[in-house]
Amino acid sequence: MIKTDHLTKHYGQLKAVDDVSFQVGPGEVLGFLGPNGAGKTTTMRMLAGFVAPTSGSASICGHDVATDALAAKTALGYLPEGAPSYGEMTVRRFLEFIADLRGLEGARRTARLDHVIGNLHLAGVLGQTIDTLSKGFRRRVGLAQAIVHDPPVLILDEPTDGLDPNQKHEVRTLINDMAREKIIVISTHILEEVDAVCTRAIIIARGRIVADDTPAGLAARSRYHNAVSMQLAEASQLETARAAVASLPSVAAVEVSEREARVTALPKPGALIFAPVSELAARTGLKLKELHLEAGRLDEVFRTITA
């Protein structure tokens, strides 16, 4: 269990984190979202025991991060922002160093090192110094050190930043695999990641929590939630389509994209418009390339509540 209680951090006049309270339980993957400078990293640093809170408290598995710091740190695997490490060390030496600090010994040490090296595909670079690695490999080394002691709680600050799409997919698969038995908090500003791995999302802006919901719940706040979008085969039908859709009583607004030859109908609150719109399209003789129901756009919700 991760628990924060009125967690606050001031840097002089600046309130980096302002009265943040939340709890995360087993099986949850919490996505921590927010614009740059919103306080994500500072919150994570306080959870990891790197930055002391100005007021309020936080605990990891019941251990207060300020008064019982060593126990809290023992229960935690932490990937700092930018995945810092010791550049002059080889990957193998570095992971062994962390394993030693984590108190791993004997057969378990060997087994855990083999496990993370295999899982994060580091076998090919074990003898290389970290300075010579690509950004993607460095991130994976950072992830490997965070999970080497198999902690019950993981806090990962931008775990997929700088990775290519294949590597992102691998890291997300890894997080999903671990999600069943661990408590995981990741920060990101990549919204697709929230859908891909998170069971819950907290959006933070100017140091305060502005939303705390499931990804689907957040998407439902979008004005595009349950909107119907159709792409026309012939751009000449755009005006006909717009006028026809706008005449439906349950449609609140219509947006037209000429570039894509797309018409999007936004429903009035609570209205379901997929059936009426598709019938209308057939009746009016519109030639459709594509017709679909939107779940809601996270990026639009994100912009609306953090602006």
Place this chain on the structure above:
Amino acid sequence: MHNVGIITRRELASYFATPLAYVFILIFLVLANAFTFYLGGFYERGQADLAPFFTFQPWLYLFLIPALSMKLWAEERKSGSIELLMTQPVKLWDAVLGKFLAAWAFTALALGLTFPLWITVNYLGSPDNGAILAGYLGSLLLAGGFLAIGSCMSALTRNQVVAFILGVAVCFAFLLAGFPLVLDVFRSWAPQVLVDAIASLSFLTHFESISKGVIDVRDLLYFVMLTGFFLLATAVALDLRKDL
């Protein structure tokens, strides 16, 4: 204590992973010998001892030790690895001590490599080897004191050049604490007790008595306490602001 050993080993290995270790040892040996033979007049004195070698040790350390210690914490701050280290289940004090011990062991190695001087002086005459051993002990203690000061200055900043300059300045002040250059600053306004106290903090006074072969508990205690004080100050500086 287990973690101190782990951190010390990692630090020591990191010295040798870059040219730093080799450059440092080479410069140290060249300068130590140059001072001994040219400035110290090793042969001209016609005496079988290492006094010319030890006399210049403090001045050699004044620039070389801050060059070694400047990276201790400033580099960790700059690269961000301090966040990695401080979020491991390691006591702050273990990290401070581990890094200091690595730097000290490294200095001891450099100092140990001056052994040809000792062989030379034994070949040329029959020196008081007890006094020479005391000289080495004094030199090692002095290096420890300088390193502790350097560690503290390095913890104050993320800029290694700033750490170096601060280190040299503070070490210089401690080196000359017993001399008019420093004491005159205080004499005009401070009570005599304070002036005496400052004078008694001088590295040189304590070092010189040990390097002459007089091992006084007070001198040993002075170095141990000074080193301990600055290591403690290092820990306080880190604890106040880890995310500098």
